[in-house]
Amino acid sequence: MTKFVIRRLLWTIPVLLLVILFTFLMMRQIKGNPFRKTERAVPASIQANLNRKFHLDDPWYVQYADYVKGVFTLDLGPSLVLRNQSVNDIVRSHFPVSLELGAYAFLFAIVVGIPLGMIAALRANKPADYGAMLIANVGFAVPSFLVATLLIYYFAVKWDVGVPTSGWDTWQSKILPSIALGFFPMAYFARLVRGTMLETLQQDYVRTAKAKGLRPQRVVGLHVLRNSLIPVVTAAGPLLGAVITGSFIIETIFAIPGIGRYYVNSVSARDYSVTMGLTILYAVIVIFGNLVVDILYGFLDPRTREART
């Protein structure tokens, strides 16, 4: 196992180098000038000063080498647009917010989604199932921006239950965005749990357990649930990554100072260093997320461990 982990960690280095190279080359391919923010033309002397300041007048391979050197010394460079901040500053002040938001959303998804799926499976084709699946299907189909806007409209404006419309400071302000972001994964978990649980309920060992005369709670708690959760754990890893990194829309609607907005806005602003830095950050998250899932999976299902040593 240790050998596997070390090998996977070493593999991240060439993967990262490739990610940097591809992002670097792709950013070069799209037209646009990071220093022209409004319709105003940038006079030639000012453009030259800016190119010189940010080393954009160097040949591309020199810029690439400088950048790679920076990445491995954990210096992601200055932002070309937010002139008094470095990419490190941006990551330091905004990534924790996205991480926190993602964690709450994920928690909501698990705490609500799994019981919802269980109820649906245990009361299959009964009103409780229809009710639970209605919620889940709505959550699956309705986009997050609509969920967010409706939550704000009803809870913060119309009924005014004490939650603010936007911001990220008090605990009250964190409720609506966490629910809005967690709504889709919640629905996803509910459907997944329902499906796998229905399948597990028909397994021979469940029939055996029932035949032994175990109480229904024990059958469900011990045998059914444990075995149904394996696919859920497998799905959870990548989903957690997606929740942390994919919160651009929710952050914009709730005016949350997270990092998702920087990723999207830096591309349209041609803020090369921010786009590159955040791509690397996301690459690292995805690589480690997959690594963790692979390790967990090894524990849950020893067969996969055998296959790769």
Add this chain to the structure above:
Amino acid sequence: MRSMRTRTPFALALLVAVAALVAAGCGGGSSSDNNTGSAGSGKLAADQTITLAWGAEPPSLDPGLATDTTSSNVLLNIMDPLVKLDPKTLKPVPNLAESWDVNGANVTFHLRHDGKWTNGQPVTANDFVYSWLRTISPELGADYAYQFFGIKGASDYNSCDPKKSDCNALKAKVGISAPDKYTLKVQLVSPQPWFIQQVAHHSFLAVNRSAVEKWGEKWTQPGHIVTNGPFKLAVWKHDAEIDLAKWNGWRDAKDVKLTRVDGKIITDGTTAVQAFSAGEVDVNTTGIPPADLPRLKTEDTYQNYPALGTYYYGLNVKNVPLGERKALAFAIDRKEIIDNIAQADQVPATGFSPKGIPGFSTIDNTYLEPTADMAKAKELLAKTPNAKKHINLFVNDAPGHKEIAIAIQAAWKKLGIDVTLKQMEWAQFLEFLGPPPNKSVDAYRLGWIGDYVDDINFLELWTCKSGNNNTNYCNPKYDALIAKARATKDNGERQKVYAQAEDMLTGPNGDFPIIPIYWYTYVTQEAPSVKDSFNINLLDQFDLSKVKVVNG
């Protein structure tokens, strides 16, 4: 610049607008009780704190590096400009400079002696010499360095490459000096009657040398920043909050009523509107999405200010002949576009120089009309044998532009002209426009918002060498008029030249490189308690030192 583009990708903005419509439909558009009620008797409230929605995270609070409206408004309230502009007449009024002398190309500012930095140092003319040279310097890489190019030697110094030569000789030649502590002398390349007004722009603010040298690029952070205006930067949480607190050490602090401005950074219009109706902000400067305007316009809290800006369509004069350009201009119904699409009470533009610019009344604005004149358009087109029957129209993908383009597409279709809409993301769009524009561009939409209140700032766009002229239009007679205007010191006389120049663009015998659509407005929501004292001027600036909270 707020009204012209937002960073929110179009698709997202559209989705949010749809969602807002749904929400509004469900609730019947009820508004919160917090903001209703009359403007009140004008009695000062005990609590002089307001909350305000800023429209964006300021990319920089360095006067040399700031380029957007939010940065500009934060800076103008925490710093002390030499001059301010009278909100009504737009004439320069003394501020930190108590007076000035203009002698041809030589301008001398006399500074007040009681200006002070928050670190206790006095504000002197040397601060301005240091700050202006810093902004012009090639090392800083300031976007707005060109604001100083009217000063002798500034452009040469800015063009110097420190890698190749020693720039200090050029720096010494820049015409900015301080003969004594409170006298600032500026030598311009030519007499520029608008220079005093131009100095009201945030790029002409002073920075504190000791703070800049101590903290380097991080000098604008709260705790590091040293300011000299009525307010201090109390809190700056990136992308979340900018709070200002009254600074009692300011020279006229006794006249400042507000003790604190709690600012939330809200970029999304729908979110800002909801925060306002929930009573979480007293002033919404983020704006109102067009979908919400019809509903909110009727409320007392809706405010609308004229702006010094023009929304226009440019035409590639190499592709589209003159008669057709005129026909296209006459086919557009400006009033209908404003009433049904833009909806923020913009003013139909019958010329490029915006309403509100000094000398506007001398311009004959009667050739183009707010509404369409289809008969005339068809007549003009019939006389143009080489008219192009197929036009490529380029617009960027920020909210609202496509809808206007579709209306114009329909209007031009009535002339028998097919329009292909090319919608692009902002940075790519600008690459296509040039100048010179890509050959495929026949028509494009753009806006222009003035930096200072003189029509030269608008009309010089259409000179041959202008970097903002994306039309290929180049008429030596027009350039000669602009040169003449530059050389005319008397305001009244100069404005007459501007009227001639405007006539060459959009008058009966005009060249029509552009079609004006509307003049911008700024839209806000303001609680009754601050509604009377909160105002936005033509340049989208607001002066918080004049704001007071009254009991409703």
